[in-house]
Amino acid sequence: MPSSLSWILQWPWEVFPPRAKFGTGDIPDLTGRVALVTVRFSPLASCAGERESLWTGAEGCTGREHRTRQSDVQTNARVYLAARDPQKAATAIADLLHTTGKECRFLHLDLADLGSVRRAGEEFLREEKQLHLLFCNARGAMYVPMDQVTAQGYDMQFGTNVLGHAYLTMLLLPLLVETAAHSPAGAVRVVSDSSIYHTLAGRGGIRYDTLLDGPVRRKKLSTAAAYAQSKWANVVFAKELARRYGEKGVVSTSLNPGIIRTELLRHSAFHRAILNWSMFDADPEGALTQLYAGTSPATASAHGQYFIPLAREGVSRPDTYSEEAGRRLWEWIEQATAGVEA
Known part of the structure; x- marks a missing residue:
């Protein structure tokens, strides 16, 4: 477990x-490899045909994710794009076909609805007999207004x-x-x-009494x-x-892709203005850490590792290493997803 000083000193890097x-x-x-990449399109985003609005005007579909899928198809993996908006997914798939000459497949997935997650998992299991790369990178819920919750009533950002990602992974x-x-x-790798x-989470990381909507959540939990x-x-x-599946051959890692110039901060103009000067473009820099964790031979045994920009090993906050x-x-998560019906 790293010291508090080590990850504090890592911040500038x-x-x-x-x-x-x-x-x-x-x-x-x-x-011969099969990859599944999650993205989350926003119904508020404009995808009027311009490449920039398609990749950075969506809730979670950034140039980083486009580069991830493009790199996978170009290296001959069979790629599934898991997203909730079929029309935007079709546009993305068409763009990839035009760019690479190869086609990825669409899997309908709404991460904010556990029933949809279960249906997506079951559909994938019917279609495929292998899964090598699972990229859980639909990170598109940030500073969401507190009146927004998932289909099952969980805080939208946590849900x-x-x-949603954890349930898909478990399925x-x-x-x-x-x-x-x-x-x-x-x-076989899972990249989260x-x-x-x-590092800014409260003491103990998670306030479990704020995860379901109710008076405690509204009173004690801010969007940040x-x-x-x-x-x-x-x-x-x-x-x-x-810890649970490393010995069974599943390499699980997490990462910070970097402060990327996307629409992720659309709910907070203040934070966007502050951070804009330190952001870098989503394509190609924003994809490198994810691709490094998911494909590089150098990370083939990086069980539990946390990666930082650009494609480097880092350390996460000390309490994230806690087995408890x-x-x-x-x-x-097992209790929250028990009995979910498709």
């Missing part, structure tokens, strides 16, 4: 990273960023383990997007606190997944 030593040209051939775990049993070591904001605790939970879940915190979050 996350915000102002050195030039990356890893590039898209370093991705190995992924022929989208954590619960696909049997397939991930089976794939790992018949694949080279390090071939977090953020430098995980909700986002920070969801990103803390992403790191903790990734580490717990590594991981166990509690895992068990809470």
Whole structure:
């Protein structure tokens, strides 16, 4: 477990990273591999045909995610795009086809509805007998107004960023383990997007009494606190997944992709104005850390590792390494998703 000083000193290097030593040209051939990438399009976003509005005008579909999918298809992986808006997904798939000459497949997924997550998981299991790469990178719920909750009544930011992704991962775990049993070591990976904001979560990381909507949530939880605790939970879940399934061949990591120039901060003009001067473009820099964690031979045994921009190993907040915190979050997710009907 790192000291408090180590991750505090890391902050400047996350915000102002050195030039990356890893590039898209370093991705190995992924022929025969199957990848699933989650994105979350916003109904408020304009996708009127311009490439920029498509990739950065969506809630979670950034140039970073476009580059991830494009890199996967170019290296011959069979890629599924999991998103809630079929029309925007069709546009994205058409763009990738035009760019790469290869096609990825659409999987309908609304992370804010556990029923939709279950249907998506079941559909994928019907379609595929393998899954090598699961990129949980639809990080598009940030500073969401507190009157917005998921279909099951959970805080929108935690429900989208954590619960939806965790449930999808759990549904696909049997397939991930089976794939790992018949694949080279390090071939099966789950990459969970977090953020430098995980370091701003309150003491203990998660206030469990704020996760379901109600008086406590409205009184005790701000939009910033909700986002920070969801990103803390992403790191903790990734580490717990590594503890439980690392020996079965599933490499689970989390990362901070960097402060990227996207519409993620559309709910907070103040924070966008402050951070704009330190942001870097989503494509290609915003994808490098994710691609490094998911495809590089150098990260094939990086169980539980937290990566930072640009494509480097880092350390997360010390309390994210707690086995007790991981166990509690895992068990809470199991209880929250028990009995979900498609």
